[in-house]
Each structure stands twice: as structure tokens, then as C-alpha cells.
Amino acid sequence: MPTYTAQALVLHRRSLGEHDRILTLFTKEHGKISAVAKGSQRTTSRLVGATEPFTHVRLLLATARSLDIITQCEIVNAYPALRTDIERLSRAAYICDLLDAFSHPHDASSSEAVFELTCAALFLLTQPSAWLDSIIYAYDIRLLEILGYAPALEYCAHCGEPLQEPPFGFSPAAGGALCARCRHTSLDVFPLPADTLIALQTLRTAPPEALLHYLPPKTVVSSIERALRSFIRFRAERPLHTVEFLDSLRIARN
Structure with missing residues (x-):
């Protein structure tokens, strides 16, 4: 053979x-x-x-x-450090679940970039001082960007104009963030605070060492999660089973 x-x-x-x-x-x-x-x-x-x-x-x-x-x-x-800590383990499992959901068999068109991104994310999760959710959110955005599914975060998903003046909206169906003029053009739109948009832009571009210590305020975190989860749910071909596990850990922690 x-x-x-x-x-x-x-x-x-x-x-x-x-x-x-x-x-x-x-x-x-x-x-x-x-x-x-x-x-x-x-x-x-x-x-x-x-x-x-x-x-x-x-x-x-x-x-x-x-x-x-x-x-x-x-x-x-x-990655032994991921296997002795349930918080790190659960996020590593999420990374694998997300990659499996968005990748297609034998599609090597962007496989090297995706592979390197995923290895880098797993390594960051092993670092003792890391804020784990920033690593996950950044991985969400960057994986989708490599694969051609990224949400619009710099320009309006509807009209293509730069996102400069709030209020902003976010629509998974439209493809991401919407400017003030276009934020009523989609039925699934919800408010996207300006500080959340800035945080999403930071997560998209920040170097790895900056992600380790990037901790947005709690109100921004919940808004980031709403935007990314709704977008991934709309784009994915199947549910992400690890999301429920992450939620159960968060409930137990609080």
C-alpha cells in the first residue's frame, strides 16, 4: 500500500x-x-x-x-498541562470541536495556516497566567477569517462603509457588524456596543503575548460571547456540543 x-x-x-x-x-x-x-x-x-x-x-x-x-x-x-485542569481541558476540547465543525475532509487549501493557528492556541492555553476566554474568542475570529467565514468587524456588513460612529448593530445573517444607518436592515440584528466592537477588533489582531493578559470588562465579555456564539451558530453545519459543557462550568464557577 x-x-x-x-x-x-x-x-x-x-x-x-x-x-x-x-x-x-x-x-x-x-x-x-x-x-x-x-x-x-x-x-x-x-x-x-x-x-x-x-x-x-x-x-x-x-x-x-x-x-x-x-x-x-x-x-x-x-499538551499535558491541558489535561490536569478542567478549565483548560474544556477550552481545548472546544477548539477541536470548532475546527471539526468548520473544516471539510481533504480540503488542504488553508490547512497549514489553520494547523499553525490551532497549535498556537493550544500552546497559549497551557500558559499559567493566561485569561483563557480571550484565547478562545481570538481563535474563533481568526479561524473563521482563514476559512473565509469571518464576521465583518472593520466595515459594515451591509453597505461596506467603515464602522466609525455608533450606534452599531450585529447580524449573523448579514455577516457581522452593521453601521448606524444599516443596523435595522436585518431581522436578527441586536445592539453591538462600541466597546465590544473595539474588543472584537483587538481580539482579531492582537499578538499572542498580548492575548494572554487581555481581559475585557464583564459587560463586554458577555457581549463578545453573544456576537461570536450567534455568528458561529448561524454558520456552523452542526451544533457545537462543547458549548454546553463550557456553560455548565461557568455556572458551577459562579
């Missing part, structure tokens, strides 16, 4: 019979693929650690008729 190599992030896994697993992987070279990890449910398998979600691995795969088969595997980064 022909073989090929890939760097990959494990998005999720499911059992295949008693001993094997099917992995959903996002690869740097080929985009999203599925592959079989034979024997990986056995505790003695050398593939056990490599099948954990959000593990960065280097693979040798054999091309098969239906699902390709992992023949060799090296763990590049298991």
Missing part, C-alpha cells in the same frame, strides 16, 4: 470493534482526514497516548480502500 506522512492534531476518536479506533485528524498537509489506529484500545499499544484528543503527532499512514491506516506515530506535543 502507498504511504504518506503528516503532522496532525487529533480532533476526536471513536471505537472500531474491540481493539481499534477511528481518529478524526486535522493535518498540516492534507486538511481533515479520518484514519484507523489499529490496536489502540489495548493498554499495551504504542498508539494509546497518540490517540488522545488535541495531541500533536507526526504520522506515517498507509493508503487503504476506505480508511487510511496509521502505521507509525510519534508524539510531538501532548
Whole structure:
């Protein structure tokens, strides 16, 4: 069987019979693929650690008729700091869920940029002083931008004019932020405070080291979340199951 190599992030896994697993992987070279990890449910398998979600691995795969088969595997980064803290773990799981929802099998058109962005976000989540939600919000915006789905944040989604003078609106159906003149043109529009728009613009462009300590006020955070969640819900092809888990953690924390 022909073989090929890939760097990959494990998005999720499911059992295949008693001993094997099917992995959903996002690869740097080929985009999203599925592959079989034979024997990986056995505790003695050398593939056990490599099948954990959000593990960065280097693979040798054999091309098969239906699902390709992992023949060799090296763990590049298991991100252990994410696995001992439920807050970090839940956000890493969300990243994988979002990427899985918005990526299409074997679409390599932007796979390298998406792969690097995702690895960078997972690394930032491991940093001890990080404000985790800023990392997630920035990942939301930047992933959507790479994939061509980004909400309009600098120019009105309806008329294309620069967003300069409030009041602003936000409409998932229209494609993002709306200027004062256009904010009544869409049925799903809701108010977007000026400080929230500024925060969204910052999350889109801030360097990684700035994101670690970027903490908007609580009122702005709730407005950021409303805008991004509504936009992602409108654009995604399926519900994001990890959102409910994040909400339950937030309720328990408060």
C-alpha cells in the first residue's frame, strides 16, 4: 500500500470493534482526514497516548480502500498541562470541536495556516497566567477569517462603509457588524456596543503575548460571547456540543 506522512492534531476518536479506533485528524498537509489506529484500545499499544484528543503527532499512514491506516506515530506535543485542569481541558476540547465543525475532509487549501493557528492556541492555553476566554474568542475570529467565514468587524456588513460612529448593530445573517444607518436592515440584528466592537477588533489582531493578559470588562465579555456564539451558530453545519459543557462550568464557577 502507498504511504504518506503528516503532522496532525487529533480532533476526536471513536471505537472500531474491540481493539481499534477511528481518529478524526486535522493535518498540516492534507486538511481533515479520518484514519484507523489499529490496536489502540489495548493498554499495551504504542498508539494509546497518540490517540488522545488535541495531541500533536507526526504520522506515517498507509493508503487503504476506505480508511487510511496509521502505521507509525510519534508524539510531538501532548499538551499535558491541558489535561490536569478542567478549565483548560474544556477550552481545548472546544477548539477541536470548532475546527471539526468548520473544516471539510481533504480540503488542504488553508490547512497549514489553520494547523499553525490551532497549535498556537493550544500552546497559549497551557500558559499559567493566561485569561483563557480571550484565547478562545481570538481563535474563533481568526479561524473563521482563514476559512473565509469571518464576521465583518472593520466595515459594515451591509453597505461596506467603515464602522466609525455608533450606534452599531450585529447580524449573523448579514455577516457581522452593521453601521448606524444599516443596523435595522436585518431581522436578527441586536445592539453591538462600541466597546465590544473595539474588543472584537483587538481580539482579531492582537499578538499572542498580548492575548494572554487581555481581559475585557464583564459587560463586554458577555457581549463578545453573544456576537461570536450567534455568528458561529448561524454558520456552523452542526451544533457545537462543547458549548454546553463550557456553560455548565461557568455556572458551577459562579
